[in-house]
Amino acid sequence: MKILIVDDFSTMRRIIKNLLRDLGFTNTHEADDGLTALPMLQSGNFDFLVSDWNMPGMTGIDLLKTVRADPKLANLPVLMVTAETKREQIIMAAEAGVNGYVIKPFTAGTLEEKINKIFERVAG
Amino acid sequence: MEQAIVESERLAQARALVASLEAGDDAEASRIIKSFPENTEMDLFQEVGRLTRELHEAIIGFAMDDKVVQAVQHEMPDAAERLTYVIEMTENAANTTLKAVEESMPVSEELAQVSSTLAAEWDRFRDRKMELEDFRALSEEIGGFLTLASSHSKMLHDNLSEVLLAQGYQDITGQIIRRVITLIQDVEEKLVRLVAISGTARMNEVKKAEVEMAGPAVPNIEQGDMLSNQDDVDDLLSSLGF
Numbered sequence: 582m583k584i585l586i587v588d589d590f591s592t593m594r595r596i597i598k599n600l601l602r603d604l605g606f607t608n609t610h611e612a613d614d615g616l617t618a619l620p621m622l623q624s625g626n627f628d629f630l631v632s633d634w635n636m637p638g639m640t641g642i643d644l645l646k647t648v649r650a651d652p653k654l655a656n657l658p659v660l661m662v663t664a665e666t667k668r669e670q671i672i673m674a675a676e677a678g679v680n681g682y683v684i685k686p687f688t689a690g691t692l693e694e695k696i697n698k699i700f701e702r703v704a705g
Numbered sequence: 706m707e708q709a710i711v712e713s714e715r716l717a718q719a720r721a722l723v724a725s726l727e728a729g730d731d732a733e734a735s736r737i738i739k740s741f742p743e744n745t746e747m748d749l750f751q752e753v754g755r756l757t758r759e760l761h762e763a764i765i766g767f768a769m770d771d772k773v774v775q776a777v778q779h780e781m782p783d784a785a786e787r788l789t790y791v792i793e794m795t796e797n798a799a800n801t802t803l804k805a806v807e808e809s810m811p812v813s814e815e816l817a818q819v820s821s822t823l824a825a826e827w828d829r830f831r832d833r834k835m836e837l838e839d840f841r842a843l844s845e846e847i848g849g850f851l852t853l854a855s856s857h858s859k860m861l862h863d864n865l866s867e868v869l870l871a872q873g874y875q876d877i878t879g880q881i882i883r884r885v886i887t888l889i890q891d892v893e894e895k896l897v898r899l900v901a902i903s904g905t906a907r908m909n910e911v912k913k914a915e916v917e918m919a920g921p922a923v924p925n926i927e928q929g930d931m932l933s934n935q936d937d938v939d940d941l942l943s944s945l946g947f
Contacts, residue, residue, distance in 0.1 A: 590875060590879055592875040593873060593876040595872070634918065666922045667929055671941055672941070682938055686874070688870065
């Protein structure tokens with residue numbers, strides 16, 4: 582399972598990376614915004630994308646839309662991990678095709694639950 | 706243009722003055738001389754009047770600028786609230802971290818102390834200097850230590866995970882502080898403009914982003930329809946068919 586973590590704060594990337602390692606996912610890579618993430622996704626055979634929303638360059642929602650519009654990446658499971666809690670924004674992410682939405686600050690349990698749910702659904 | 710008219714008028718007055726002096730008409734000459742300072746004063750008053758009016762208009766324009774009104778009425782008090790929240794978050798994170806560290810220190814010390822005691826005993830056994838009775842006691846102690854090591858290392862791992870998660874404050878507070886910086890820069894820009902008035906008040910078009918990102922939720926700040934926890938987010942998503 583190859584996972585890309587996209588967040589402009591390196592501390593948050595480290596937290597998510599460590600939590601994922603605890604859950605048994607050791608093949609994780611990092612990018613600090615959508616613009617850096619996109620070429621990695623296009624050439625990297627990633628199985629899962631974890632992205633923040635509010636980032637300079639390209640935001641998480643634009644990254645999500647771009648991923649969904651790319652035939653090669655359209656089916657990539659995407660988990661949004663963000664401090665954006667506005668109802669309107671969550672609805673927008675859902676409409677753009679996000680697979681899960683975790684709000685910061687979050688617990689290890691929440692992250693695990695959402696990831697498991699996404700993979701159950703992808704498998705089923 | 707105005708300047709040119711003023712100059713040609715003065716030139717005409719000067720010629721008239723010379724002419725009246727040459728003609729010996731003192732009354733006319735002094736009338737002309739007296740009219741000079743009055744004119745200059747009039748110009749000065751007019752100029753002061755113009756500047757006052759422009760300044761007044763600029764201040765009104767400044768006050769009517771939506772972004773400034775918004776900044777003064779909402780964003781400034783909000784900024785104070787946001788920064789107070791930053792203090793609260795950093796304090797909580799520090800307390801969580803310190804608590805986990807304080808709990809972990811004695812645990813790791815106990816592991817170190819028991820294992821060094823056992824190591825000494827173990828050496829005695831390996832050197833065949835141990836009686837059977839003592840070995841039975843040692844074996845029991847080793848069994849107990851293994852249970853202790855397993856529960857203690859789990860406790861250490863849990864505390865480390867807590868420390869790890871507590872670092873999330875850096876991301877959230879960073880985002881909040883960034884917003885306050887943007888606000889300060891906006892206000893600074895407006896103030897600089899007010900100070901540097903050069904005639905006309907320029908009004909900036911208020912640009913609105915397509916979807917405005919609300920940023921992290923801050924307690925006691927009106928930020929629109931914000932969801933307060935993960936359960937609310939899950940409920941909303943499940944209502945959307947997730």
